Amino acid sequence: MSEDETPAARYARYAAIRRSLLSAASQLIPLVSVASQARALTLWDGSRVCPADEMQLAAVFDLGVLDPVGGHGRAIERQARAEPPLPGSPEARMLAALGTARFGLYRILGPRVEGGVSAEAVPDGTPLVIWDNHLARNRVPGALVGLRLAWPDADLAMTCGTAISLDSRALERLLLGTPPQRGPVRPSLPLPEDGPALDRLLAEPAARLRLTALAAAPGFAAKVTRTAIDLGLMGGIPGRTPPELLPQG
Secondary structure, eight states: OOTTSOHHHHHHHHHHHHHHHHHHHHTTOOHHHHHHHHHHTTOBOSSSBOOSSHHHHHHHHHHHHHSOSTTOOOHHHHHHHHSOOOTTSHHHHHHHHHHTOEEEEEEEEEEOTTSSEEEEEETTOOEEEEEOHHHHHHOOTTEEEEEEEEEEETTEEEEOSOOEEEOHHHHHHHHHTOOOOOSOOOOOOOOTTOHHHHHHHHTSHHHHHHHHHHHHSTTHHHHHHHHHHHTTTTOOOTTTSOGGGSOOO
16 A cells, blocks of 8 residues: 555555455354354354344454454464465555454544544543544444454554444443343443543543553453443343344344
């Protein structure tokens, strides 16, 4: 890719490569790992993954490819061994970026005219630009999300995997160390006008230190995703949600 290309043009080209790499890697997740990821998210019925929609299925594969629980290997590393790209190529840069991608919490500040969205990392407030067309169209300013970022170029932070909608209820559960729940799940949207509650939680130095430690520990992505699922922020869950509240058809 030319250094003269705009970030928007580079993002568009890298996005196609990212999609291809993640799709290929998802085919290399062993069934035993798929089962472990789905069980961690209560999306396993004993013999198969049982999501209510594509976003839930994507969350299972996101863990299996990039950040598995249960001691399983990462499918992105299997993909790197199976089809090593040409050194120095855009494919090699994107693959390396996926291999070092990290999950974290971010507040979305709003779309930029040049493309991407302005955001800040939680809890330290570091400003950054995130490239993701879905975020630019579908997140209100101030929204809290959990997502994984990859940096194929030093100035280009791209999402990889599912962006998880969160709110102050989820943040509070993470800070308190609330264990995974097994009870009913009722679909829920993030709390409206939630900014002041988030600000109060993040105003405490101890809370910021706790979040920093959590984000650095193994299994953070699974913990955040499961918290969102338990709160209904990822929709209804088969076996935990009344059938009439699940997607029909």
